Amino acid sequence: MKKLFLPIIVSLISVVHLYAQDEEENGLQISGSVDTYWKYDFSGYKDGSGISNIPTSFADEQNSISIGMIDVALSQTVGKASLVGEFAFGPRSVKSIPLFQPDGDNDDAYVGIQNLYASYAFSDVFSLTAGYMGTFVGYEVISPVGNFNYSTSYLFTNGPFQNSGIKADFAISDRFAFMVGLFNDWNVYQDFNGISDFGAQLYFVPIEGWNVYLNFVTGSPSGTIIDITTGWQISDDFYLGLNAADYWVTGENAGGYTGVALYPQYAFSDAFEVGVRYEYFKFKEFTDTDLSKISSQNVNTLTLTANLKAGPLTVIPEFRIDGASDDFFYKKSSEITPNSKSASQFLIAAVYAF
Amino acid sequence: MVLISGFISEDYNFPINEQGKYHFSEVVEIPGLDKEQLYENGTSFMKKIKVLNSKKKYLYTDIENLTLKSKGSFMVYKIGSIKKSIAGAVEYNIQLEFKDGKCRYTISSFTFNEYKRNRYGKYEPVKGKHSPLEMEVSSLNKKEWEKHRQVVYEKTQDLIQNLQSDLIQYEEPKTKKSKKNDNW
Numbered sequence: 001m002k003k004l005f006l007p008i009i010v011s012l013i014s015v016v017h018l019y020a021q022d023e024e025e026n027g028l029q030i031s032g033s034v035d036t037y038w039k040y041d042f043s044g045y046k047d048g049s050g051i052s053n054i055p056t057s058f059a060d061e062q063n064s065i066s067i068g069m070i071d072v073a074l075s076q077t078v079g080k081a082s083l084v085g086e087f088a089f090g091p092r093s094v095k096s097i098p099l100f101q102p103d104g105d106n107d108d109a110y111v112g113i114q115n116l117y118a119s120y121a122f123s124d125v126f127s128l129t130a131g132y133m134g135t136f137v138g139y140e141v142i143s144p145v146g147n148f149n150y151s152t153s154y155l156f157t158n159g160p161f162q163n164s165g166i167k168a169d170f171a172i173s174d175r176f177a178f179m180v181g182l183f184n185d186w187n188v189y190q191d192f193n194g195i196s197d198f199g200a201q202l203y204f205v206p207i208e209g210w211n212v213y214l215n216f217v218t219g220s221p222s223g224t225i226i227d228i229t230t231g232w233q234i235s236d237d238f239y240l241g242l243n244a245a246d247y248w249v250t251g252e253n254a255g256g257y258t259g260v261a262l263y264p265q266y267a268f269s270d271a272f273e274v275g276v277r278y279e280y281f282k283f284k285e286f287t288d289t290d291l292s293k294i295s296s297q298n299v300n301t302l303t304l305t306a307n308l309k310a311g312p313l314t315v316i317p318e319f320r321i322d323g324a325s326d327d328f329f330y331k332k333s334s335e336i337t338p339n340s341k342s343a344s345q346f347l348i349a350a351v352y353a354f
Numbered sequence: 355m356v357l358i359s360g361f362i363s364e365d366y367n368f369p370i371n372e373q374g375k376y377h378f379s380e381v382v383e384i385p386g387l388d389k390e391q392l393y394e395n396g397t398s399f400m401k402k403i404k405v406l407n408s409k410k411k412y413l414y415t416d417i418e419n420l421t422l423k424s425k426g427s428f429m430v431y432k433i434g435s436i437k438k439s440i441a442g443a444v445e446y447n448i449q450l451e452f453k454d455g456k457c458r459y460t461i462s463s464f465t466f467n468e469y470k471r472n473r474y475g476k477y478e479p480v481k482g483k484h485s486p487l488e489m490e491v492s493s494l495n496k497k498e499w500e501k502h503r504q505v506v507y508e509k510t511q512d513l514i515q516n517l518q519s520d521l522i523q524y525e526e527p528k529t530k531k532s533k534k535n536d537n538w
Binding site: 027029030031073075084086114115117124133134135136141142143145146171173174205208209210211231232233236239269270271272308309310311312353354 | 484489494497499
């Protein structure tokens, strides 16, 4: 038993200091990642740029030790204000962000900004954020640290990557929140036709560990997308994610897509996890530039991925097979038109997060 | 003293209970303060505890049994970063019980909640996944896990220090201000 003796009577001076807070929390946070991979398409196909069959984003270079990107995110919260500035260099970054034309000339400049925004929390419930932000739509993200699989889905590839704009977040409780915002067209630093998209997100937690996001963006010429992204940590070891979306656009570029992807994952230990991604994706019928109708196509994808974690390093071996309703892939490099309904690949990637 | 002697883990002398769980508990004597004053001081202390990135209010007060319960968390960081980068938060339960001149604290149920980078470049808790801090991890991740334990041990010691200094706070009874009497 410990005895504490009263010092000379201390008057009660209330100094509000939260014992959960860390001093570092107000400092500048630096985080990021680097990633590299080797991928082999079993058909041996690659185009003139060395890109292989499966046309989803990133990890697309055939039989080459290739790089993803170096990504650095700076963030800081001081009082009610916070900022995030994230820049990245490398093929994964180039393929995920728009180019920019400074001074209106025709020379594209690489800006390399993934996120650049500032927020102000007016209260515990209400905050306002403005700037260039990763999209709130969809399950997968640009940063390889945020994904379990290294290759990406068709839903991700065809959906928005960024929505810059201004948004109001209302975090009513830990289990319910919503967001509304005005945004530029998808994936642009500057919107030449003015702010033209409206977006909203509804977040709720039906039961502990199960998170549901309902997302909606509409505008012209972007089109309209309705998306559900959900993840359920069913047990400490078993996780199930799901993403489904429907996208349509009218007018000259009428078309769209619809799809669903399932992400069951099992953690055998803290160092070894295995996950499957199954995706069904369908391009809707659309009108080509020569005004001819292109009928819809669909593709089924199965991806088996392992994550081997050693501290900040994750090694990701992955096998993937895609099967399409029509000739969508190539059997070998010399082919000019697609002549295969399936493609398969193996890759191994290393992602280091700091 | 509720500390189970003889069951001290090798790591930073975490006290452990019969179930093998990390468990800090001790009776602290504060002579000169009655249970009501200690309860009041304990309530002020507990109000300063929170789970980071949570809007939930965890404080449970039972004035009849002079017991307070709540939940808090400590941030833990990745090792080897240029600048501290968040690995996760370790949540804990805290309970205070009061008698005249005494307080018993119990800090237990330490669970690690991993933080992951979200699409906006910020770290946030992975929902629904909590790993007990006593859990043994693979050799590949042992170094970082041990570091987390060490940080939690040190921060718990700081928390106990803060509790003790808050408990001995005593508000001096306000003396009546004498009024100048002109009709003397």
